Amino acid sequence: MTEQKDQRILPVKIEEELKTSFLDYSMTVIMARALPDVRDGLKPSQRRILVAMNDLSLAPNRGYRKCAKIAGDTSGNYHPHGEAIVYPTLVHMAQNFRMRYPLVDGQGNFGSIDGYPPAAMRYTEARMSWAATELLGDLDKDTVDYMGNYDDTQKEPMVLPSKFPNLICNGSMGIAVGMATKIPPHNICEVAAGLKLLIDNPDTDIPELVEHIKAPDFPTGGVIYGMSGVQQAYRTGRGIVHVRARAEVETLKNGRENIVVTEIPFLVNKSTLLEKIADLVRDKTIEGLSNIRDESGRKGMRIVFEIKRDAQAEVVLNQLYQHSMLQSTYGVMMLAIVKGRPELLNLKEMLQHYIDHRHEVVLRRTRYDLDKAEARAHVLAGLRFALDHIDWVINTIRSSASPEEAKQRLMEGASLEVADFSGVSGEEGLVLSEVQAQAILSMPLQRLTGLERDKIDGEFDQLQRMITDLSDILDNRGRQMQIIKDELDEMVERFGDERRTELVYAAEEFDIEDLIAEEDMVVTISHEGYIKRMSPRAYRVQHRGGRGVTGMKTKEEDFVQHLFVASTHSYLMFLTSKGKCYWLKVYRIPEGERAARGRPLVNLLQIDQDDQICAIVSLREFNDEQYLFTATRRGIVKKTVLSAYQNIRRDGIIALKIQEDDDLIGAAIIEEDQDITLITRSGRSMRFNEEEVRQMGRVSTGVKGIGLREDDEVVDMVVVGSSDSQLLTICENGYGKRTGQDEYPRKHRGGMGVIDIKTTDRNGPVVACKEVLGDDEVMIVTQDGVLIRTEVGGISTVGRNTQGVRVINLGEGDRVIDMTRVPKSEEESEVDEAAAAESENVVDNGSDESTGGAQTPP
Template identity: 55%
Template sequence: MLTEEEKNAGLVGRIIPINIEEQMKTAYIDYSMSVIVSRALPDVRDGLKPVHRRILYDMSAELNLSSDKPTRKSARIVGDVLGKFHPHGDSSVYDAMVRLAQEWSMRYPLVDGQGNFGSMDGDSPAAMRYTEARMKKITDEVMADIEKETIDWTLNFDDTIPEPTVLPTKIPLLLVNGASGIAVGMATNMAPHNLCEVVDACCAYIDNPEIECEELLQYVKGPDFPTGGLIYGYDGVREALLTGRGRVMMRARTEIEHTASGRECIVITEIPYMVNKAEMIKKIADLINDKKIEGISYINDESDRNGLRIIIILKQDAVASVVLNTLYKNTPLQTSFAVNNIALVKGRPMLLNLRELIRHFVEHRHDVVVRRTRFDLRKAEERLHIVQGLLIAQDNIDEIVHIIRSSQTPDAAKERMMERFGLSDLQSAAIIDMRLRALTGLERGKLDAEREELEKRIAYFREVLASRDEQMRVIREELIEMKEKYGDERRTEIIYASEEFNPEDFYADEDMVITMSHMGYIKRTPLAEYRTQHRGGVGVKGSATRDEDFIEHIYVASMHATMMFFTEKGRCYWLKVYDIPEGTRSSKGRAIQNLI
């Protein structure tokens, strides 16, 4: 048996002492960088996080689920993504795919879902074994030219399958669909925008790369949310577009209508982005039950497949504009969107304004177009080389047939053809693989036409590669094509002039009776509570006071009026009528020294 000292002696030199503080620091930094770069933040070029990129690539390349193919079970897609590219929880992949299909989450959805994919009320989607999915037509444009060496590739987690580091998207996804994500020590929250406006801004940048961010605001008016609604006030929008940070105030779209019985009702047809409809209705109902909002008698959700419709029926004496302003202040009918445009630029998180987002996208497209053109040029030159060999064979077909028939092996035939006609290895291989039908006159005409077409294409590709202006023209044309195919009208209306809530907005301008007693008790009572005394009436009691107190002043003033109060020492105070506490006819009111 070894003693304790002998055991310890054998370990010396094999144990490395490490400072725990240093170890924790390096481990945490490694973890945080992994979250920032490989999970939570989108790439500035294609606007996608790794999980979204892997889902779309798997649907496109591995499962061939383009928009014209039948849908496939979501569980199959999720399983494929997990096994090949994204070794994390299946719910994280499925939830990400579901969001790509939700029309109220994405301004331009990228996945075409079939089945229950959740709702605006926050309902969960059906389990992945029940739903099916495929790519949307717009997603074909996101994946276009991926096979033409347009992007860089990396190996997946077990080094068995290549996966794209970025997608060659023709659509500026980061701007049109936005993004949100919480990393370690930083977060991103980017608003969606209208495709037509973003394309116009990109074209303006291509035409003039020195354009100021301020000038781009005439093209991109502001965020355009999938749920519509209103943007109330422009200062936050402007700040967000110019600096990358800002607070955008969103409001529901409402209309005042009348019921069959003549009562006023507020109808909500669009709600702010990312607001849960069911929770919003519950919050309004709770405020009504707690008597925090007066004037509402009934609220009901009448939404159906034709669109959203929430109806709020008011009490007989309620003023619609006052109730609406109270709802805006106290419920998610008005909410803010805190813009924080942080995205990965060459693997590093950066805060970006509108011009920088457009610049990075255009540079990405420029890189894709140059690489695609080089690929197309190489393929066209390779094909032209073979076509020229086939034409030589056509011209000397009898001799070619003789060489092939008199050779022992295909390789010997190739060698003799290469010596006799100066052909390359590829050309002679193509001639040997040629079918007999290629000897007909019609095939000869086809080869001539193909050669002319290839020569034209090669000349065009060389022209594009020789000139940056020509490359930019190609990018511009493709962007305009995307706008024509997928562009639509703006959904979110911008109300440019906004004011902070004015307290007067919460009170109807009605006449009030203000009473003040000798001992300084003041109150306001609606004039409507006092009625004209008819013959034989005993009147109504106007106020209750202490035994030694009595009513000294009575005024009638409107709710929005201002009252002036003068003290014995010559000071003057002012108070809005709505700030004076309301009391019933029989209450004594409140001591004025508690108000002023």
């Protein structure tokens, strides 16, 4: 006995056994669990559930049955796994947020998009949906092959006929061993159009198919953001699809804004999404949200994000897209079982496999119907023969000793006297076939009436026409394809609906600017090179003659040298004393408090130690229609097309050539036919048209713009933008004035110009000059770091050759070093003086971008 037992034990190497067993396990998982069949789009568990429901006659127009019964029958008859495995699959097929066209009509709690689990299967009920019946249709007409179930006690279909194109319409997801599938759902209207196109023209390429099947259509809607991933998936079977939530900004009556989300990306859990967003707000990854509410109900999804009063809704929405699952990726992997093997399919291949399957189903169904029709016609032919020879039939039956003898005598035509008669049996030597003879014996006497004879003749003629038609279908491939197309039209008529997922073709990757609010900033740079940006709200509006507020804590030897207003999305071009140029986005400048020193500029730009910033220009883009106009302390001007500066290296590029005894004092963006005014330290001005200066390259020196006396120098440059504007000039001792532009005549460049302001001992030399309008404001900075924001309207408008009025009160030993214009936007309201008196930080909101440059003081 022991020897016999030892003979049944075979020694094997464990590594070989593990390899073989693992491969067997892998193939079982791939073929029998995780991957769908390309023909009906179903995994074995899904197919068996539908077959079990079909056995229970759970049609859409019939009553519901307990899911426990369905799961039990599926597990007991077809699927050799526990009911706890079958029920989740049943639930999945009933969830309208997981299936584009649900295959199960569930009654009860089948889970939710919030991730709540379904009720136990003893509480829920289900039946098939109409889409499922189209998968099972014609199953009884020998349209598919069958195989034995797990214990070989029943037969189950290996695939369903699938009049409804389930795989591409509902998609599929599954993880096997070493491979996975993730096929997105699509719209039946688009799929049918693509299938019909491929049927009509088998040489159709994928771009032509994409004209009809544009992109996936998810059950939860949303927005597909960008089509490159979709097109790649359709070409190769793999791709990444970016899906966004559908959101819009609502403006309330009080002016506040809310972001309202009505659809979220496919497969995103709503509750988890909101929890993650709350964490992002708590961690300050997302700023600008004051509250999150989930107002979803029977009417649909509605998630409300309340925006803080000072936040921009579009920026907050972009932050939500960037950091949360409001924008997610769907990794497409169109893997399916094809002829018993897993294959990665492109769009055309997937559609073609479905067409081939439907073609086979149509052929097998037609053959089945033809066989049935021919068999019935054969019986009717026998009945017609019997009615034509009724007396002989009756005599033959009466004279026979038994039914078997009667059948045999009828078949042989015993004692039948009909000349040249070959019978209707279709068999040589027999008048009637066995089937026909049996039908005659089973025929009731009532069929001997004339009315019954007419019915038999009518049915026979109809069957003959049907046989002719079915035979023609089998012989005509064109008719076979037309049947497939007609059935697709039926599916569209029955299940067609509007696309739920919106498509955005011209999508772009997130830019950091999408996540940063666009707002005006006051940018200051100190003499020792400390830079920072602040909101204009940090400075209160004061009337002419105010003392200002502290703007920066500087060292005793340091002071604010440049001050200007620019948008966070603007470029800043930095031009140095050596004639080099750098640029930097405003949002990359660290934001600081009003009294903070800022960050050393050398940490942001690679400027040489012996070089320093001489002029700064703010601009939105580099183009060929505008020019960079520069002016030096010795009156040399130059004009260069703006696009010449866009490819700036980290270590800068040459902007202009500067003589050893000269310095750059200003730069500005100009357009054609604009006037430029140069203002000197001694109070003289020169206005000339830009056409007086020819366009030059970056590395050129320039031409003479104004003639200077030996002790004079240029301190500022103004680009004339409006004939209604004025020139606001301010001197070192805080005095200044406004003068209309029409008082400054246009002259040829190179002359001495005209008087702008008297530089008396009271005024001191000119420090800065800006073009302003009556409702503008200006920001003035002193050497001690004091800044004042004052309304231009409070400064007198006088002629050129005057001294002006006091603009700012200076402390002892202090002096004005710079001034910049702050244009007032139309939306700004007047500043409440009482509120301004209570807090230094209250100012009116917003200012347009300054296109002029900040200049070096004398």
